[in-house]
Amino acid sequence: MRLPLAFCGALAACVAGAPPEALPERPVLPPEDATYLGSQTRLLDTDLVNFLVEMQGARDQRDAGAYARCVAAQYALIRGYGFARHIRTIVSEEGGVWRGDAVYTVSPALPPGARTLDAEIEVARCREDGIPTI
Template sequence: MRLALALGLCGILAACIARAPFETLPERPVLPPEGATYMGSQTRLLDTDLANFLVEMRGARDERDAGAYARCVAAQYALIRGYGFARHIRTIVSEEGGVWRGDAVYTVSPALPPGARTLDAEIEVARCREDGIPTI
């Protein structure tokens, strides 16, 4: 019984680790993938300064493209809330049937938060627009 429980927990932990490639701020790809289709985003407020961003796209080259999409949505959300900064907490990316899904959590704040995983929302949104990545 204990062995079965331990093996089950190991399987759950392994699945979580395999699905969480971004413990640091996701890298911005040089350019978005040619022919990518951005299928939309959802924002879920988790707390007054904490939000979850769900994005879907087709044509991603790898998890970085879905992570960049979530990053753009998070930066725009910070601006919509009247904040200038966002701080990356985590991003989980998965792919199934050619659809890439990003599940990211960011904090938003009016002042630069501590840490290395921060975004200046205005600069990030401007970059996203230049690159053709949607921000909503």
């Protein structure tokens, strides 16, 4: 089934910023003046989790996405899982506060797909880079 071109464009316009595939990229280093304002975790299903993060001083949406990724990796470890797979991240900015709304699956074994995280390795990177994991 082919969707009309206008519909595809309208659908793409609903997602602010870069497509979700671009958000899990790890920035070179976090911004020096970043302030991490906290995170919330919402269990959507037994292995599907929503992470809400807020920060100031982000350069762009990748920094908020990196913060969400770090929180997701730590959550996987807390639950006794070794892996997470990125589903989607939506980032917005208002008044200098960047908000990330990310969804990941967590699992004990490496899930299929290209956007997977080894939670132990990711948490170590986050600590090394100075990005909070909670």
